[in-house]
Amino acid sequence: MSQTCDVDPALLEKLEAFRFAKRSKGNATIICKINKEGLLIVEEHDQDNLSIDALAHLLPDNTPRYIVLSYELKHDDGRQSFPLVFLYYSPNGVKPEFNVLYASAKTYFQNKVGLGKVFDLQDSDDLTDAWLRAKLLK
Amino acid sequence: MSDSPIVNEFNQGPISCHAFNGDRTELAICFNTNVVSIFRKSGASWTQTSTLVEHDKPVTSIDWAPKSNRIVTCSQDRNAYVWTLDGASHQWKPTLVLLRINRAATFVRWSPEEDKFAVASGSRCISVCYFEEDNDWWVGKHIKKPIRSTVLSIDWHPNNVLLAAGCADMKARVFSAFIKGIDKKPAPSPWGEKLPFNTLCGEFSNGAGGWIHGVAFSPSGESLVFTGHDSTITVVSPGTGDIQSIRAPYLPYLSVIWLNENQIVAAGHDCAPHLFELKGQQWAFSASLDAAVKKADVGFTARDTFRRMDSRAQSTTSTDTEVHTHHQNTINSIRSFSGTPEHVEQFSTSAIDGKLIIWNADSISRGLGNLHL
Numbered sequence: 407m408s409q410t411c412d413v414d415p416a417l418l419e420k421l422e423a424f425r426f427a428k429r430s431k432g433n434a435t436i437i438c439k440i441n442k443e444g445l446l447i448v449e450e451h452d453q454d455n456l457s458i459d460a461l462a463h464l465l466p467d468n469t470p471r472y473i474v475l476s477y478e479l480k481h482d483d484g485r486q487s488f489p490l491v492f493l494y495y496s497p498n499g500v501k502p503e504f505n506v507l508y509a510s511a512k513t514y515f516q517n518k519v520g521l522g523k524v525f526d527l528q529d530s531d532d533l534t535d536a537w538l539r540a541k542l543l544k
Numbered sequence: 545m546s547d548s549p550i551v552n553e554f555n556q557g558p559i560s561c562h563a564f565n566g567d568r569t570e571l572a573i574c575f576n577t578n579v580v581s582i583f584r585k586s587g588a589s590w591t592q593t594s595t596l597v598e599h600d601k602p603v604t605s606i607d608w609a610p611k612s613n614r615i616v617t618c619s620q621d622r623n624a625y626v627w628t629l630d631g632a633s634h635q636w637k638p639t640l641v642l643l644r645i646n647r648a649a650t651f652v653r654w655s656p657e658e659d660k661f662a663v664a665s666g667s668r669c670i671s672v673c674y675f676e677e678d679n680d681w682w683v684g685k686h687i688k689k690p691i692r693s694t695v696l697s698i699d700w701h702p703n704n705v706l707l708a709a710g711c712a713d714m715k716a717r718v719f720s721a722f723i724k725g726i727d728k729k730p731a732p733s734p735w736g737e738k739l740p741f742n743t744l745c746g747e748f749s750n751g752a753g754g755w756i757h758g759v760a761f762s763p764s765g766e767s768l769v770f771t772g773h774d775s776t777i778t779v780v781s782p783g784t785g786d787i788q789s790i791r792a793p794y795l796p797y798l799s800v801i802w803l804n805e806n807q808i809v810a811a812g813h814d815c816a817p818h819l820f821e822l823k824g825q826q827w828a829f830s831a832s833l834d835a836a837v838k839k840a841d842v843g844f845t846a847r848d849t850f851r852r853m854d855s856r857a858q859s860t861t862s863t864d865t866e867v868h869t870h871h872q873n874t875i876n877s878i879r880s881f882s883g884t885p886e887h888v889e890q891f892s893t894s895a896i897d898g899k900l901i902i903w904n905a906d907s908i909s910r911g912l913g914n915l916h917l
Contacts, residue, residue, distance in 0.1 A: 468676060468683055498644055501681040 411445045411511040413518050420449060421474060421519050429476060429488040435461055438472040438515075440507060447472070447515055462533040470496040470508040472515055473527075479542055489542060492521040498528060549834075549870055550902040552590060555855060556581075559894040560602065561877055566610030568881060572596070572617075573900070574603040580617055582636070598625050598638045605651045609658040616641075616661050618649035624663050624673070626682065641682040643671040651697050657704045659726055664695035670709055672721045672741075687719050687742050697758050697799075701765045702885070705730040705739060708768055710756030716770035716778075718746040734766060734783035750776045751789050757812070758800040763885040769808050771797040777810055777820060779827050788827045790820065799878040803888045803905050809833065811875035811893050815867055817903060833903060834869045855898055873897035 417438065424436055432455035439450045450471070451464055458477075465471060473493035480486055494512055496505060516524060525541050527533060557575040564571055571583045571590060578599045583590035601620035608615050615636065618624040622645050625638040643649060647666030654661045660674040663684075668691045671684040693713035700707055707721040720739035722730070735745040746768075750756070754773030761768055767781040773796045778789040797812035806822040807830075816834035820827055853859075856872060866872070873896040881902055883889030894900045 467685075468679060468681075499642065499683050499685075501679050504679070 410507065411440055411447050411514070413515060414446050414448045417447065417449045418518065420452070424474065424476065425490055425520075427476075429478070431455070431478065433458065433461070433475060433477050435473060435475045437464060438474070439469070440511060442507070447511060458533060458535050458538060462530045465495055465497075465530040465533070467497055467530070468500060469504055470494070470500060472508070472512070474519065474521070477538055477542070479539070481543070489523060490521060491538070491542070492516060492519070492524045493527050493533075494524060495527045495530070497530065549904070551870060552900040552902075553851075553855075554590075554898055554900070555851060556898065558873070558896040558898055559876075559900060560604065561606045562892070562894045562900060563606040563608040563615070563879070564881065564892065565608050565613065570608075571900075572606045572608055572615055573894070574606060574617075575898070576602055578602060578619070578621075580606055580615075594636060596625075596627055596636055596638070599623065601648070604649060605653075607652050607654050607661065609654040612658045614654075614658070616652050616654060618643075618652040618663050620648035622646065622648060622665075624649060624652060624661075624671075626661075639682065641673050641684065643673070643684050644686070645669065645671060647694070650694060653698050653700060655700045655704050655721075656702055659704075660721070660723060662698050662700070662707055662721060664698045664709060666694040668693060668695070670695055670698065670707065670719070670721075672707070672723065674723050674726050685723065685741060687721065689742065690744065690747075691717070696755060699759045699761050701733075701735070701761050702763070703730045703733065703765060706733070706735055706745060706761075706765070708759040708761055708770070710759040710770050712755045714749055714753045714755060714772070716748045716750075716756045716759050716768070716780075717744060718768065719744060734781070746780070746782060748778065748780050748787065750774055750778050751791070752776070754796070757796065757798045758810070760800050760802055760808075762802050762805055764805060769800055769802070771800050771810055771812070777808070777827075779808070786825075790827055790829060792818065792829050794818065798874065798876050799893075801878050801880055801888065801891060802885075803891070804886055807905075809878060809891060809905070811878045813874045814869075815871040815873060815875060815895065815897075816869040817875070817878065817891075817893060832869075834871075870901050871895040871897055871899055 434454045437451040475491045560574045560576045562573040569585045574580045580596040582594045584593045599619040603619045606617050615627040624641045627636040645665040645667040649663050649665045651664040663671045670687040673682050673684040695709050695711050697710045705722045707719045710716050720743040750772035752774040756770050759770045769779045775796045776791045780787050795813035797810035800810040808820040809817045811817040816832045819830040821830045875893045875895040877894045880888045881890040881892045892902045
């Protein structure tokens with residue numbers, strides 16, 4: 407399958423490590439963006455132990471982002487799991503050029519990293535614990 | 545400078561909106577069509593130099609930024625275009641701005657610093673648009689809460705952050721349109737201190753209720769005037785907590801400007817500009833600025849008579865339907881023409897009769913002793 411962008415090898419390694427990291431508490435996230443010049447998907451932010459609200463604040467208003475999130479999920483029956491979530495953040499009012507660029511590379515990135523759970527996000531205000539729980543426990 | 549108002553008749557249909565450029569040598573005007581015409585002053589008259597063709601539906605509002613020489617137009621087709629003059633070809637090049645509204649745009653104004661503009665719309669929101677250099681793209685942010693109906697008019701505060709909006713839900717509101725990255729923190733004002741985007745700094749209504757057609761901040765920004773469809777003019781000064789509502793025994797006003805801190809001119813369905821003055825602490829109606837038209841001002845030739853009949857769709861020459869003011873139909877827009885915001889010397893009005901008239905504010909205040917209604 408052809409692709410528009412490449413993934414930065416350093417980022418790939420980081421994502422592997424991220425996926426298999428042993429977690430006991432808290433959320434961790436890696437936010438990725440596309441470098442228009444090299445058409446390369448690179449890492450923008452990497453943060454451990456942050457709240458979902460803090461993550462929402464990190465998101466820019468005007469360009470899409472790929473978010474890989476390890477979310478601390480407390481199930482109703484008391485279990486705790488740390489699912490790996492891929493969020494495709496694309497706010498309204500973005501230049502269509504960007505929308506197309508990010509959308510075209512989305513599936514490629516998804517497959518490369520091996521992520522199953524994908525959710526779309528239109529507005530950074532929507533990103534809350536309640537929203538994530540609803541999506542994951544459906 | 546002559547004392548009598550300068551009447552410009554275009555005979556191209558009713559004027560829906562107009563805007564002059566910075567030095568008043570050019571005029572952008574829309575005759576209730578999808579097209580905006582640009583005229584250039586040549587002697588005493590105006591010659592058409594170009595047309596801005598891009599909108600699919602009637603253009604509702606135009607604004608011309610005096611310093612950066614950019615025109616913004618908005619239309620019922622839910623779009624706004626920013627036009628920049630291409631130096632080499634002297635052509636106006638449009639840039640589409642995605643407003644993300646699902647109803648017509650009704651009104652647009654550049655901010656005082658000309659780095660943003662606000663578009664009022666029928667989708668119960670105001671779109672504040674600014675240019676993002678990195679993305680080479682105009683981005684619009686919406687002011688939605690708590691607007692419940694179409695926003696009819698907008699005025700910017702001199703500090704480039706506060707925005708007044710007159711709405712069909714019968715309320716005049718003041719919002720903060722602070723954009724991070726574009727605006728610096730504004731000085732504290734009587735309207736509020738910490739002002740993130742979409743903060744409601746004030747919500748006012750007039751007495752009997754009625755759509756708020758026009759809003760205007762005073763030159764200092766300390767006060768706000770708004771006119772309602774219940775024929776009232778209300779002046780609000782949050783600093784002193786003073787709210788004065790003047791009920792004028794005339795038809796409603798559609799548009800209003802400040803001549804200086806003590807004088808307001810409003811115009812609307814009565815087809816003439818009316819002056820309101822602050823006497824002591826009280827605002828009151830002073831006079832109509834349009835005395836009955838002396839017949840000498842209006843053209844006497846047969847050609848002029850028939851042209852007037854045509855613009856009013858008359859089939860006989862009877863003058864029963866002639867109104868004794870310069871404008872023969874509702875004035876829908878009044879804008880300052882010359883002078884500073886603190887002391888407006890001339891202002892222009894455009895009306896549904898297809899005329900654009902430039903009035904002198906000075907001669908009016910001099911002759912006020914004699915005028916009364």
